[in-house]
Amino acid sequence: MLDIKILREQPDLVRAGIRRKREDPSLVDKALELDLQRRQLLQKGETLKSRKNTVSAQVAAMKAKKEDATAVIAEMRGVADEIKMLDEELRTAEEALRSVMLQMPNLPDPSVPDGTGPEDNKPIAHWGEPPVIDFPPKPHWDLVKSLGLIDFDRGTKVTGAGFPVYVGKGARLERALISFFLDEAMHAGYTELLPPLMVNADSATGTGQLPDKEGQMYVVQSDGFFLVPTAEVPVTNFYRDEILPEERLPVRLCAYTPCFRREAGSYGKDVRGLNRVHQFNKVELVNLVHPTASAEALESMRAYAESLLRKLGLHYRVLLMCAADLGFTQTKKYDLEVWSVGQQRWLEVSSISNFESFQARRLNIRYRPAAGGKPEMVHTLNGSALALPRIVAALLEHYQTPEGKVVIPSALHAFTGFEVIG
RNA sequence: GGAGGGGUGGGUGAGUGGCCGAAACCAACGGUUUGCUAAACCGUCGUAGGGGGUAAACCUCUACCGAGAGUUCGAAUCUCUCCCCCUCCGCCA
Incomplete structure (x- = not known):
């Protein structure tokens, strides 16, 4: 607001x-x-x-x-x-x-380019190269099937389409990535939260899911709760209706949660394999900062998320989103996209946004200036670091061998306990 | 799920119809005193929204004692509904 x-x-x-x-x-x-x-x-x-x-x-x-x-x-x-x-x-x-x-939407930052749609987003950085593969690379949905890592069909039986079941080394890889991301965040100075996976209507309103995006969330009718579409919701609401001493800023929180999204209206395109699912895992970062510090915080969050992709050795690019492609609550946003060799396209794996005081005003999160005086709104930011499914997709495709095996990047060895799948 | 107790300012906690935005204490902040520290003493010390003021200061009004509704000229105080917390019982990972 x-x-x-x-x-x-x-x-x-x-x-x-x-x-x-x-x-x-x-x-x-x-x-x-x-x-x-x-x-x-x-x-x-x-x-x-x-x-x-x-x-x-x-x-x-x-x-x-x-x-x-x-x-x-x-x-x-x-x-x-x-x-x-x-x-x-x-x-x-x-x-x-x-x-x-x-x-009324939040206003775009002056540094955000004009534009009318996704085609006007500006690629501003690239890192790495597509892997050199002298055989026809398989898409991840073939790899997870042949290697027995993810069972989409049984997930459909148990719950419905878009609820994959991770199996064996697939499950272990998922867990390894979560641990890796959380440990990295901890080393970067983030405090880990393990929040509720259901939130009440006040929380969903605070971060902007309600009233507009209600259709995107799963609702627990009997108790008036919503399954979290992202950890952003429970984590940003952690300090709702509070006044923090200025010395406490910046507050830097991270959390792993499953994310539940109905994805209503997106049936058809781009739903194969892990590209778009109803339940997925993600590690999210949330920053509450002094109003003068949010621009810098956005850059540092972006740099941090990039560092994860580099450690995984994945080819990626950074997009500065144009004004038209900004979300309702955002003043400025970067998307990180990894290269999917098997699909020959970019996949969004992280979105890092500055909301300035827009969310804080809804959430009523303020700080008391150390010099005294009236409480003022904090600035809030969040960013994925990172969303798992497309990382898994890109990683499997990137590190596949001609024999149909997958080599695990060394950064994950300590977490997976294995170095190769297949 | 059943029975009982309770939700008051940053904290503890008084306040059962008017003089209560709310005692007292603690914490915090400013000051006096002090060789330093401590102590003592004095003062300040909620949030939001209006109006006035060139702006800051400041002045003024209104609202807020878990939330909402009701009774009354008047509600923190009485009534009702809901939410939350605590204790005991039941059930249960």
């Missing part, structure tokens, strides 16, 4: 940002109108309440002096109802304003 004060003070700036995101700038005018209406109602109601308080104090004083207060009381009878009505109107206005504000 944006700060309503920015709308009041610099509406043009906000409109321009919204336009860059290809969303509706007239939201600004709607919000300003509702804001004005809200303040008028507020003033009316408060004047009345002030009078009520004054008169009530008079009644108390009169009764203390054993005077007759019935006249005054009679005069005030009915004022309570009037106040109630005004409060009701005010509540309606506030809800309308909030609903408009919740529809």
Whole structure:
């Protein structure tokens, strides 16, 4: 959520940002109108309440002096109802304003390029080379089948399509990658959380899954919970409604969780193998930082995620997302994509975003300046480090041998306990 | 799931209809005192939203004592619903 004060003070700036995101700038005018209406109602109601308080104090004083207060009381009878009505109107206005504000996207950072879609994302860095393979490389869905690493069919039987079962060395490889990513994060100074896999509606609203993206989450109807679509949700909500001392910043948290996504509407393309599944594993980073530090934090998170790919020896590229391809809550975002030899295409394995104060305002996470003064919103960032399925896909394809085996990169040996599959 | 107890400011904790945004203590911050430290003493010490003020300072109003609704001229205090925590019982990994 944006700060309503920015709308009041610099509406043009906000409109321009919204336009860059290809969303509706007239939201600004709607919000300003509702804001004005809200303040008028507020003033009316408060004047009345002030009078009520004054008169009530008079009644108390009169009764203390054993005077007759019935006249005054009679005069005030009915004022309570009037106040109630005004409060009701005010509540309606506030809800309308909030609903408009919740529809208003975060503004893109000035360093984000213009664009109209994914084709305008800017590749800004490459690392490594596609592996030299002098035989027809297999896609990972063939490899996991022939090597018995993942059983998609039985997963479909047990739950449904998109719920793979990892088997034997496949399961072990998955676990090894999770441990590797978590250990690396710990060495980089992150505190590990193992959070709940279900969250309540407040948490889902705080990070922006609700109200818009409800259809993307699995819902536990009977208890009003949502299965986490990413660890971002429980982890960022960890400090919801809190005021942190400035000395505590930056807060750097990491967490492994399974991620549950309905992926409604994405049937058809790109769903083969591990490209898109309903449950997958991911290690996520969350940073809560001082407002002046978020730009730098974004870069350092990106550099950290890159370091993981380098240790795994995977060919990758970095994309700076254009304004149109930014998510609703994001001001700036990098995607990391690894090269899939078997599919001859790039696969997104990490997305690193700065939300500045947008999420913090929804979540009400503030810090108290060390110098004293009013609490201010922190800036939040998150990034995958990393999402497992496509890493596994790229890794199996990248390190496959002509005999159909797979060589495990040395960084993982300590975690897998084996160096080759097959 | 059943029975009982409870949710008050950063913490402990008082407050059963008005003078309560809320005692007291602790913590924190500023100061006085002090050779240094400690102690003592004085002061400050919640959040949010309006209005005023050129802005900061500051002034002023309103709301908030788990959440919501109700009773009343007036609610932290009484009533109802819900949420959460604790204790005991049951069930259970």
